[in-house]
Amino acid sequence: MDIIHSQDSLIIRFINVKYSDLLIISKYCFKVSVDDGELWYHTLTRELIYLSNKELNSIYSDKELNNYLQDHLFLIDNSFNEKKFVDEIKSFLNLVNKTNKGIKQFIILPTTACNARCYYCYELGRKKVSMDLKTALDVAKYIIDNAQGKIEIEWFGGEPLCNTEAIDVICKELNKNNINYSSIMVSNAYLFDEILVKKAKTDWNLKLIQITIDGSEKIYNKTKSFIYKDINAYQRVLDNIELLSKEDIRVEIRLNMDNSNVDDLNELVDLLRDRFVEYKNINIYTVLLRDFGFNINEFENKDLALDAYENLQNKLFKMGYGTKKYINNKIQVNQCMADCDESIVILPDGRLGKCEHESEDNLIGSIYSDKKDLNMLNAWKETIEIDYCKECLFYPDCIKLKKCAWNKDGCDEYSRKEMTINLKLKLLNEFHNFMEKEN
Numbered sequence: 001m002d003i004i005h006s007q008d009s010l011i012i013r014f015i016n017v018k019y020s021d022l023l024i025i026s027k028y029c030f031k032v033s034v035d036d037g038e039l040w041y042h043t044l045t046r047e048l049i050y051l052s053n054k055e056l057n058s059i060y061s062d063k064e065l066n067n068y069l070q071d072h073l074f075l076i077d078n079s080f081n082e083k084k085f086v087d088e089i090k091s092f093l094n095l096v097n098k099t100n101k102g103i104k105q106f107i108i109l110p111t112t113a114c115n116a117r118c119y120y121c122y123e124l125g126r127k128k129v130s131m132d133l134k135t136a137l138d139v140a141k142y143i144i145d146n147a148q149g150k151i152e153i154e155w156f157g158g159e160p161l162c163n164t165e166a167i168d169v170i171c172k173e174l175n176k177n178n179i180n181y182s183s184i185m186v187s188n189a190y191l192f193d194e195i196l197v198k199k200a201k202t203d204w205n206l207k208l209i210q211i212t213i214d215g216s217e218k219i220y221n222k223t224k225s226f227i228y229k230d231i232n233a234y235q236r237v238l239d240n241i242e243l244l245s246k247e248d249i250r251v252e253i254r255l256n257m258d259n260s261n262v263d264d265l266n267e268l269v270d271l272l273r274d275r276f277v278e279y280k281n282i283n284i285y286t287v288l289l290r291d292f293g294f295n296i297n298e299f300e301n302k303d304l305a306l307d308a309y310e311n312l313q314n315k316l317f318k319m320g321y322g323t324k325k326y327i328n329n330k331i332q333v334n335q336c337m338a339d340c341d342e343s344i345v346i347l348p349d350g351r352l353g354k355c356e357h358e359s360e361d362n363l364i365g366s367i368y369s370d371k372k373d374l375n376m377l378n379a380w381k382e383t384i385e386i387d388y389c390k391e392c393l394f395y396p397d398c399i400k401l402k403k404c405a406w407n408k409d410g411c412d413e414y415s416r417k418e419m420t421i422n423l424k425l426k427l428l429n430e431f432h433n434f435m436e437k438e439n
């Protein structure tokens with residue numbers, strides 16, 4: 001047996017095993033077949049182990065192995081109430097996390113305007129507002145007054161590069177006041193050039209950027225429909241990805257998939273791999289577009305969508321890309337910024353929100369007032385609970401927010417299938433890394 005990822009040190013303190021002969025495999029144990037054996041992952045303890053086929057045949061007869069699997073909750077007494085045990089740990093973690101640690105992540109929208117016109121954009125039809133320079137100064141002051149320790153700034157939009165003046169003002173103030181920060185950005189990257197990339201690196205402290213590419217040249221240019229004419233946006237953005245990568249800014253290329261571009265994305269990843277093979281700080285991953293009330297090209301059914309998604313993720317994984325997410329070392333206590341007390345979203349006019357995708361509704365206050373809408377803050381923390389949760393593999397680590405647009409259909413079999421695909425890739429990533437180190 002090999003331990004690929006150890007169990008959560010906090011969870012270990014709760015475990016008090018009563019050894020038994022009436023053993024069953026934990027419902028929180030997820031198995032993935034690999035060469036000559038299986039990976040076993042426990043969604044509560046986060047331990048990942050590799051068992052050879054020989055060991056798999058002796059989990060009940062090999063005393064030492066059997067004790068290990070009991071000690072680590074892979075095997076449990078069949079009367080043990082696992083869900084109750086998980087609920088106790090979750091309540092404890094919620095109590096521990098109530099302490100106010102201040103704000104560590106500021107998600108700033110310098111503008112809600114954009115220079116592209118993607119057909120699937122959820123922001124189509126929303127008001128376009130850009131942060132003026134006086135508000136940018138006020139935002140910087142708000143950050144200086146509220147930041148705790150090292151902070152992260154995420155530039156979001158709209159297209160953040162459509163208002164670099166506001167970014168400059170905010171960063172200049174933070175630099176002047178010695179605020180310890182780094183930044184990340186979600187951008188189409190069209191407006192970068194050599195000078196702006198250097199500025200992003202030195203003045204904005206930009207460490208990572210997420211850029212969406214929706215297809216190869218023809219499809220990309222048609223999908224993005226940039227407002228500029230007679231320019232090959234696809235080539236320009238690829239050149240900019242190279243500039244960013246050369247400046248040591250990590251690039252996450254996101255491939256938005258719907259029924260219209262599956263085959264093209266498969267070709268695109270080959271093109272991207274060939275173009276960027278020497279850049280180790282570029283990753284490529286895919287997501288399925290969802291119908292949030294805007295126009296996407298839906299698959300005939302959800303099974304076909306998940307198959308296409310899994311196939312592309314697998315292809316990326318074999319190329320050394322794909323989800324680079326590994327197992328979290330700590331049990332998850334938040335879904336995202338929306339239910340995290342350490343994150344805040346700042347809109348172009350200084351209003352405050354919790355979700356970067358909500359620029360008009362469900363807001364919680366303003367940088368100009370100390371008062372926050374506590375009802376709204378609490379509403380962002382409400383989670384989905386359905387009957388199936390009692391038996392679900394993901395229960396120990398699952399937080400699905402009711403207000404999140406991603407969960408607008410609640411939790412169905414397909415959302416769990418998607419989670420299963422993602423978890424399997426994370427585990428294979430860990431295993432792959434482990435094997436590389438071993439060899």
Ligand code: SF4
Nearest residue numbers: 388389392395398411
């Ligand atoms: S919300 Fe869905 S994924 Fe989460 S524990 Fe419940 S059934 Fe599982």
Ligand code: SF4
Nearest residue numbers: 336338355356404405
């Ligand atoms: S869309 Fe959902 S996951 Fe994304 S920030 Fe908003 S609440 Fe969180």
